[in-house]
Amino acid sequence: MSSLKEYATFFGQFRERFETTGAIAPSSRFLARSMTRYLRARPADGPPVRVLEIGPGTGAVTGTIVKHIRENDRFDLVELNEAFADHLKQRFETNTVWNRVANQSTVHVAPLQEFSSDGPYDFVISGLPLNNFPADLVDDIFEHYFKHLLPGGILSYFEYQFVRSIRTRIGAKSERARLKSIDKTMGDYCSKQRIRRDWIFPNIPPAWVQHLQKPED
């Protein structure tokens, strides 16, 4: 798929389904590199891994993930939007790099909250637009993230820089309460489990990538 078609698909879905798409453009390759930092850094002679990508959209981050999927790894993608899921399936069929790992990869068309897997993952990589969601859904999603991780496994997710603090200042009262609650949920998880945060400026808009590790015990 050409980048132009990818942008057109993404922007079309942004207009139709703003709350769940949550961005006007796919993520940049710089953001994709950060999201895959720990997957890319695993030892060359390490055991096979299981990777779960949540909210892949048109595949801006998926394109980097597939390059690092090795023989015997498992790759599952969970995407709520059927139009995006169809694009992803087509890319697995037609793109040479994606096709190499097509037999190890499955696109699941479902919300994360309804996805059940056949085992936990070493890496959970999420592009969900959490700042658009109700606060209790964000709590629920974080529980799902960690339920799907192996002990010692790594969650990498992104959020746009300063969105909550800006929207908390200018939003209506109910919006401020929602964002404060999301801020508390993310703050609690990050204060206990964050191992790294990347600042990604070449992205529309600039983003932070948060990397959290599930405790071993």
Ligand SMILES: C[S@@+](CC[C@H](N)C(=O)[O-])C[C@H]1O[C@@H](n2cnc3c(N)ncnc32)[C@H](O)[C@@H]1O
């Ligand atoms: C901000 S876009 C990110 C797309 C892509 N990962 C990127 O970085 O360009 C968010 C994606 O999450 C998907 N999504 C939103 N809510 C979801 C849910 N509950 N479960 C699975 N996917 C969801 C949307 O359909 C959309 O593809």
